[in-house]
Amino acid sequence: MRKLLPILxxxxxxxxxxxxxxxxxxxxxxxxxxxxxxxxxxVRIEAATQVPDYNEPWKxxxxxxxxxxxxxxxxxxxxxxxxxxxxxxxxLITVHGSxxxxxARILHIAHDxxxxxxxxxxxxxxxxxxxxxxxxxxxxxxxxxxIGYPVGGNRISVTRGVVSRIDFSTYSHSRSDQHLVVxxxxxxxxxxxxxxxxxxxxxxxxxxxxxxxxxxxxYMIPTPVVKRFLKDIEDGSxxxxxxxxxxxxxxxxxxxxxxxxxxxxxxxxxxxxxxxDGPCDGVLEDNDILTAINGNAVDAxxxxxxxxxxxxxxxxVERKFSGDEVQLSFTRDxxxxxxxxxxxxxxxxxMYSVQYGITPRFTTFAGLVLQPxxxxxxxxxxxxxxxxxxxxxxxxxxxxxxxxxxxxxxxxILSDPTNTHVNSHAGKAVESINGEKVTSLDQAHAxxxxxxxxEFFVIKCEGVERxxxxxxxxxxxxxxxxxxxxxxxxxxxxx
Amino acid sequence: xxxxxxxxxxxxxxxxxxVNAATxxxxxxxxxxxxxxxxSTSQPWDKSRPSSRSALGVFLKNNHILTTxxxxxxxxxxxxxxxxxxxxxxxxxxxxxxxxxxALLAPTNTDxxxxxxxxxxxxxxxxxNIGDTVGVWQLEDNGMHLxxxxxxxxxxxxxxxxxxxxxxxxxxxxxxxxTSSSYSLPVIKDGKLLGMxxxxxxxxxxxxxxxxxxxTAFLADTADGNYEGFPSLGISINSTVDPxxxxxxxxxxxxxxxxxxxxxxxxxxxxxxxxxxDVLVSVAGKPIGRRGYYDDxxxxxxxxxxxxxxxxxxxxxxxxxxxRKGEKKELTATLARPVKRLIPAHTIDQAPSYLVKGGFIFQxxxxxxxxxxxxxxxxxxxxxxxxxxSSPEDYEEGRNKLVFLSATVPTPATTGYERIRNYxxxxxNGQKISDIPALIKAFETPGTDGLHTIEFAEGRPKTIYLDAxxxxxxxxxxxxxxxPKLSR
Numbered sequence: 001m002r003k004l005l006p007i008l009x010x011x012x013x014x015x016x017x018x019x020x021x022x023x024x025x026x027x028x029x030x031x032x033x034x035x036x037x038x039x040x041x042x043v044r045i046e047a048a049t050q051v052p053d054y055n056e057p058w059k060x061x062x063x064x065x066x067x068x069x070x071x072x073x074x075x076x077x078x079x080x081x082x083x084x085x086x087x088x089x090x091x092l093i094t095v096h097g098s099x100x101x102x103x104a105r106i107l108h109i110a111h112d113x114x115x116x117x118x119x120x121x122x123x124x125x126x127x128x129x130x131x132x133x134x135x136x137x138x139x140x141x142x143x144x145x146x147i148g149y150p151v152g153g154n155r156i157s158v159t160r161g162v163v164s165r166i167d168f169s170t171y172s173h174s175r176s177d178q179h180l181v182v183x184x185x186x187x188x189x190x191x192x193x194x195x196x197x198x199x200x201x202x203x204x205x206x207x208x209x210x211x212x213x214x215x216x217x218x219y220m221i222p223t224p225v226v227k228r229f230l231k232d233i234e235d236g237s238x239x240x241x242x243x244x245x246x247x248x249x250x251x252x253x254x255x256x257x258x259x260x261x262x263x264x265x266x267x268x269x270x271x272x273x274x275x276x277d278g279p280c281d282g283v284l285e286d287n288d289i290l291t292a293i294n295g296n297a298v299d300a301x302x303x304x305x306x307x308x309x310x311x312x313x314x315x316x317v318e319r320k321f322s323g324d325e326v327q328l329s330f331t332r333d334x335x336x337x338x339x340x341x342x343x344x345x346x347x348x349x350x351m352y353s354v355q356y357g358i359t360p361r362f363t364t365f366a367g368l369v370l371q372p373x374x375x376x377x378x379x380x381x382x383x384x385x386x387x388x389x390x391x392x393x394x395x396x397x398x399x400x401x402x403x404x405x406x407x408x409x410x411x412x413i414l415s416d417p418t419n420t421h422v423n424s425h426a427g428k429a430v431e432s433i434n435g436e437k438v439t440s441l442d443q444a445h446a447x448x449x450x451x452x453x454x455e456f457f458v459i460k461c462e463g464v465e466r467x468x469x470x471x472x473x474x475x476x477x478x479x480x481x482x483x484x485x486x487x488x489x490x491x492x493x494x495x
Numbered sequence: 496x497x498x499x500x501x502x503x504x505x506x507x508x509x510x511x512x513x514v515n516a517a518t519x520x521x522x523x524x525x526x527x528x529x530x531x532x533x534x535s536t537s538q539p540w541d542k543s544r545p546s547s548r549s550a551l552g553v554f555l556k557n558n559h560i561l562t563t564x565x566x567x568x569x570x571x572x573x574x575x576x577x578x579x580x581x582x583x584x585x586x587x588x589x590x591x592x593x594x595x596x597x598a599l600l601a602p603t604n605t606d607x608x609x610x611x612x613x614x615x616x617x618x619x620x621x622x623x624n625i626g627d628t629v630g631v632w633q634l635e636d637n638g639m640h641l642x643x644x645x646x647x648x649x650x651x652x653x654x655x656x657x658x659x660x661x662x663x664x665x666x667x668x669x670x671x672x673x674t675s676s677s678y679s680l681p682v683i684k685d686g687k688l689l690g691m692x693x694x695x696x697x698x699x700x701x702x703x704x705x706x707x708x709x710x711t712a713f714l715a716d717t718a719d720g721n722y723e724g725f726p727s728l729g730i731s732i733n734s735t736v737d738p739x740x741x742x743x744x745x746x747x748x749x750x751x752x753x754x755x756x757x758x759x760x761x762x763x764x765x766x767x768x769x770x771x772x773d774v775l776v777s778v779a780g781k782p783i784g785r786r787g788y789y790d791d792x793x794x795x796x797x798x799x800x801x802x803x804x805x806x807x808x809x810x811x812x813x814x815x816x817x818x819r820k821g822e823k824k825e826l827t828a829t830l831a832r833p834v835k836r837l838i839p840a841h842t843i844d845q846a847p848s849y850l851v852k853g854g855f856i857f858q859x860x861x862x863x864x865x866x867x868x869x870x871x872x873x874x875x876x877x878x879x880x881x882x883x884x885s886s887p888e889d890y891e892e893g894r895n896k897l898v899f900l901s902a903t904v905p906t907p908a909t910t911g912y913e914r915i916r917n918y919x920x921x922x923x924n925g926q927k928i929s930d931i932p933a934l935i936k937a938f939e940t941p942g943t944d945g946l947h948t949i950e951f952a953e954g955r956p957k958t959i960y961l962d963a964x965x966x967x968x969x970x971x972x973x974x975x976x977x978x979p980k981l982s983r
Binding site: 386 | 731733734736737739740742743754756757771873874878881882884885886907908909910911912944946947955956957958959960961962965
């Protein structure tokens, strides 16, 4: 497994550095001399970030920051990577050769494809600068230039490389999304992120990640992904990628082909499972043979032919938007059928994406800290419990999301006289409170904070027979005590 | 040499009996060397590389030799050697108990008089008291014995060889030197066998000695030639130390008791009428504390399980008192062996059952298979198999064992299936799969279309097909390629 790392040089800044005052005091003059040409349109982005703390969610989090690159693609439209500006509290843009820092803000951010569009508060000084044009996918073996502000100096840097691979790959920013990626042999270093990759004066990609285990390997987001992002936000909001919501299994095995009555060369891939409530739920069924999407024949491996290239069939859906329809041709029990599915973003899949720009939800009760399970929480706590790992892994395919909006985890037990004997419950999923199945953090919070306290609060965790018992008359006092002892500034955050 | 002299000169002059006793011990010491071999978890037809270890055994009556189970487990060959290494004799296992870590050996050929005639059986001694000095016996390469004195500091319930099996063990303080590859050594008190050393912690210099009560029970069980093993009640428990928990359970403020979190199906406890949620307050008349300890007449505070496993045998009945919703219930439990588990905790001395079909390798899941994933197996082993291990009750219906597809060898019959592994099997050709024999039987009747249908308990896809004729041909080919047998 390769390890991809987002290219963003992280530097720890103090709270004082967050003050935007110094940037605004400077006089506004045109940012660059005219002879800088295209370089002036490639800007340095300075982000001051605040990363939430999922271990102690009441805390403000970690203040830090980093440098990335962006480029002007239209009137007051700077394109960069989402990871350059994620969790940012302040953004400053500087132009090559100019000392001025211009406060900026995020217009649109797409974490699933690691792209963001920024605007500066005052565009006047940037007027007259060239807008970079977005071109096509570069050919294999062709040469490209990467321009940006990587580590090792303050001024602009240019490297050259050759396009060495065009493939579907994971975008490490969200860790759960896979899109088209172009690999080049130019070094892409921290700070290069969000910078343009140019060929014949046009943008052919956005530099975004490197490979820890290999030298001189950089990855860029190719233009179909960039264009899709720009089109998606045309209506003023980003609606995210859509997904078919099926998992396919290749039809290579002769016995399998015989069972489904497929000729040697007949097309089609097996539908191995359909995501409950997904776009294909009620359209496709397990064991259907999907033969074509929008008239493009699907082969036994699940590939389609687009623009002369064999690509995974999901590439068709990749270019679609929420609300678009796709025509599915398939064989069910030997009968050819045709149905259409309306594509949509599948919200429960968020469970598996790293999330940015949000504050963690939690509630506390008598020293117990309850948090909803998601990728961020998982990364912070590294759960070992088999039940928790299973709930996470099968949240969607076993339709757990239909019953449980949240998987509530008892993440931490802050020692208190009322809870000293239940330490082994930490890291387990909460199954019920006072006999009621726990289905969301809000509900768990309500059950733990009723108007009239019951005789006992009985909290049962999954896979643990012995419940946690907190006497009703001691709970409020224990909550108060642990809040003051452990510096819990906020007892709960449900939104 | 020096140790022997110290003992004889210091004590021997005063107590001549002890010199005779020391000779008796010396004449009962036997070197035991065993070659051990386990089975490969990934290729179950293969054995892993053999290893060998040596330690000491004690010669008892009937030409039997007592050693630890650890020494005899997975053995392919056991050799006995006398103290001065002049004679050797092959031995076999008469009885082995993986739970208490004891094994009884006997020469394969008792006509070997020359070996046996030099030996004298050692008597079993009585239990020891805290503060007693005992001798741990070792043999040096030159045949001289080495006695290390150790002081018994306490008695506790310890699990030594297979995890989760706790038996009465003395803990003694003493500094042992390493003379052979294993610390399976006899511990002597007053010229009689007190116990077997099962482990030694060189850092803290703590010696664990399997107690004489356990050895006596083990030997008594072997007497009729049909070894049964130690009994078990079949419950899981939790302490009731938490005052809030006690309040909720309506337990008295000064009492004890253990909260019963699980009663195994078919266990002595279930048959006695013990229910999940009961609070165990006394066993065989002994009140049980909140952490599970009782006052033992001899050893002081001991864990309750000794009342079952170390004080009774299979078939014994004893009184068990539980509190159910605050009400006292007197129950009688007839003790039995622990119930067989869906996923066995170990597969020592057992060749794993498997079936190779067309390139698919099917096995029965055991903890041994999972621990094969390395030190961090609890996070690196496949999640679905770990889940089965932690919640076997979800998988028990219709199964003796948990059959799963452990690996796929790429063959023409398994084209496209290469990535399928560690899937639990539900049905094959429409028949429920309870174990490997059932699987072998199910594969005898493919569908009328000449295809085998394999259904997984979970997986994507849930059902796959295998060409019966093609897989038979591949099986024949695999035999030619060196797999010795297609199933076991």
